[in-house]
Amino acid sequence: MKRFLLCLILLPSQLFAGQTEDEYLLSLVRLDEMIEVVRAEGLSDNQNIPMEFFGSSFGGAWTDTLDEIFDETVLSSQIEEEFLSSFGDAPRDEILEFLESDAWQIAVGYELKGRVAMLDPKVEAAAIETYWQTFEKNNRRMQDLTALIEAGDLINTNVVGAMNSMYEFNLGIVSEGFDLGMSEEDILVQIWSEEDNLRYEISEWIYSFLLLAYDPLDTDLLQAQIAFFETPEGKRFNRALIESFDRVYGGISFNLGAAIAILAHEQVL
Secondary structure (H helix, E strand, O other): OOOOOOOOOOOHHHOOOOOOHHHHHHHHHOHHHHHHHHHHHHHHHOOOHHHHHHOOOOHHHHHHHHHHHOOHHHHHHHHHHHHHHHHOOOOOHHHHHHHHOHHHHHHHHHHHHHHHHOOOHHHHHHHHHHHHHHHHHOOHHHHHHHHHHHHOOHHHHHHHHHHHHHHHHHHHHHHOOOOOOOOHHHHHHHHHHOHHHHHHHHHHHHHHHHHHHOOOOOHHHHHHHHHHHOOHHHHHHHHHHHHHHHHHHHHHHHHHHHHHHHHHHHHHO
16 A cells, blocks of 8 residues: 656657657556566565455465456556546647656666565665654755655655555455445545554655665756656646556455455355
């Protein structure tokens, strides 16, 4: 729930050689690489759900279920469709120019490596410790990261996304006839009661992650990112990216809930 989130200098005549504009946009966003990470995170973060809920691993059945839910081909198709739909048909020149730049390509490369690294609990714990040490100093890097987080509204959008995913997960469980002993209204109340804790954990994770991932990133490139995401075009791009992943994550969460309820029912029988 917490995971939110290379310079190509081409002449205009070369821009879409062999590609449609949509294909070129997707290649610059590097969605394929993001989806590889989404799959790795999904398999890692959700492997213990059966044990946490039912005290059983469900053996290979849960492993097979996760493999199906986080199938890269399916995820790629869903996210690309949602992203292009959210992105719309407005002019893309300024956005493409930014996506071609080091400020995006190098930063995204570091983010992808950082997300994989944070799958290791020891790396994550060390990154969180570094965050709190850096937080107290409030140095230039922390100030720049705060500006980036605020420009992208990363904490609020991740909190909303996490709460939506929690709700969809519970709906998935209920959809298979599993009685949670709560109405939908009760589920919503329970989720809203977790908002403050979620905001704290998500804020801590985002800062920790960015400090780790962007450690080698030049300040000029970080500031170029901030400047872009403060523009209307930057906000449009960021909103499309976040909305597309949120919608797909909602479906994933529902499927996880439904799958765990089915396996629990089968085990009882």
